[in-house]
Amino acid sequence: MPWNFDYLIVGAGFAGLTAAERLCRIHHKTCLVVEKRKHLGGNAYDRYDDHGVLIHNYGPHYFRTNSDRIKDYLSQFTEWHPVDYNILSHTGGTYWKFPINLNTFEQIIGRPSTSEEMEAWLEEKRVPIENPANSEEVIISQVGWELYEKFFKGYTLKQWKRHPRDLDASVCGRIPIRTNRDDRYLREEFQALPKAGYTRMFERMIEACGDSIKILLNTDYREILPHTSFGRMIYTGPIDEFYDCRYGSLPYRSLRFENESFGAEELREREQVSGKPGFWQPAMQVNYPNEEDFTRIVEVKHATGQQCANTTIVREYPDDFGPGKEPYYPIPAPDAAALYKRYKELADAEKDVSFIGRLATYRYYNMDQVVGMALAEVDKIQAADA
Ligand code: FAD
Ligand code: UDP
Numbered sequence: 001m002p003w004n005f006d007y008l009i010v011g012a013g014f015a016g017l018t019a020a021e022r023l024c025r026i027h028h029k030t031c032l033v034v035e036k037r038k039h040l041g042g043n044a045y046d047r048y049d050d051h052g053v054l055i056h057n058y059g060p061h062y063f064r065t066n067s068d069r070i071k072d073y074l075s076q077f078t079e080w081h082p083v084d085y086n087i088l089s090h091t092g093g094t095y096w097k098f099p100i101n102l103n104t105f106e107q108i109i110g111r112p113s114t115s116e117e118m119e120a121w122l123e124e125k126r127v128p129i130e131n132p133a134n135s136e137e138v139i140i141s142q143v144g145w146e147l148y149e150k151f152f153k154g155y156t157l158k159q160w161k162r163h164p165r166d167l168d169a170s171v172c173g174r175i176p177i178r179t180n181r182d183d184r185y186l187r188e189e190f191q192a193l194p195k196a197g198y199t200r201m202f203e204r205m206i207e208a209c210g211d212s213i214k215i216l217l218n219t220d221y222r223e224i225l226p227h228t229s230f231g232r233m234i235y236t237g238p239i240d241e242f243y244d245c246r247y248g249s250l251p252y253r254s255l256r257f258e259n260e261s262f263g264a265e266e267l268r269e270r271e272q273v274s275g276k277p278g279f280w281q282p283a284m285q286v287n288y289p290n291e292e293d294f295t296r297i298v299e300v301k302h303a304t305g306q307q308c309a310n311t312t313i314v315r316e317y318p319d320d321f322g323p324g325k326e327p328y329y330p331i332p333a334p335d336a337a338a339l340y341k342r343y344k345e346l347a348d349a350e351k352d353v354s355f356i357g358r359l360a361t362y363r364y365y366n367m368d369q370v371v372g373m374a375l376a377e378v379d380k381i382q383a384a385d386a
Helices: 014-025 068-075 102-109 115-125 135-160 169-173 198-207 221-227 264-274 334-348 367-385
Strands: 003-010 031-034 046-048 054-056 080-082 087-091 094-098 190-194 213-216 228-235 252-262 285-287 296-298 311-320 353-355
Touching (some): 003 014, 014 198, 014 213, 014 367, 046 198, 068 367, 087 135, 115 135, 135 311, 190 198, 221 228, 252 264
Parallel strands (some): 003 031, 003 228, 031 213, 087 285
Antiparallel strands (some): 046 054, 080 190, 087 094, 252 311, 296 311
């Protein structure tokens, strides 16, 4: 006797779980969510490590949004811990204020300054480009070559194994550059983390669905297809894999995470560097654009506000994508977009499958954008069914 569900949802990340929750709770459908990893949450999964520290398992996930709809939607399942996401950039032996702002400028010139002076300085450095077409142009048109080479070029080469000239302007363009003292890493109005963590929030989304939802972890959806009948599939995995890579594989960047934990005793010795008892480094994230092989060290305890004597830092090394590795980043570049377009044509012709999320639409989306996309897709499906 095959299983029977209204929806088969592939992937238990933000996209899949948002769609499942809405379909079960608001539209009274039944959903089977199949996830090949052994946990919920996709790349936003967080957990307590062996040292009792709450960590983001797959790199730092800073929630932010300008959308009330998205914030209100998730607020049903979590309270929030407001955070100003502050980071630093380390190069040439100095911790620089980052993203570039008036404080950074003062570090560069070695004395107090003003927004007006910084504006005038940048005006001389900027390369006039009306419509920056790539990630090099978007930075040199704002701050010139010197700061581009200090903070962006090396980081971007490491992260993407591509020259910034060969990446869309949106990649480096997402980093704000300011002439005031606002040194928050992100631009959005609402910046906060789920108070009890992402995983707890995902569990509450599922709990709210009662018996209408079934979650199957540790399972590739292809394994259960012969035993399952369903009306529609919502697919959040890589779009090229869905089509057995028939036009060739889309390019992705992967990552390797190296975790290191410290106890209270060791942290006392680090206080001179971190400036704060119980911490290893002076900010939740320090970027390493030049001298190191890793791109950043994240100590997410700064952001979660967890009270814990221990701490854990994570060094993040960019890696080639291949067998056994996760496709963390779709590559925002014209050649990849052209190949994706061919897969999208196939996807658009599917009657009973929706493709949503970062991998299925091959877009460098943030979490809130993925939630917005899932909410919109459910609205669309329901409008079509009505
Ligand atoms: P995913 O989270 O990738 O979920 C898709 C799921 O589908 C995965 O769990 C996968 O295992 C599963 N799957 C794939 N194929 C199959 C299959 N065949 N069968 C069953 N299951 C399958 N966003 C922010 O807003 N702020 C940040 O600070 C931020 N930082 C990030 C840092 C890193 C290092 C990375 C990689 C991403 C970051 N993001 C951030 C982006 C964020 O992770 C994504 O926007 C979001 O998690 C995408 O959700 P999703 O459901 O589309 O995809
Ligand atoms: N970037 C950079 N230097 C930095 C930080 C970011 O050159 O110190 C560039 C780099 O190309 C990176 C992109 O800006 O991939 C986006 O950075 P973000 O921190 O938003 O990356 P994510 O958290 O998505 O990995």
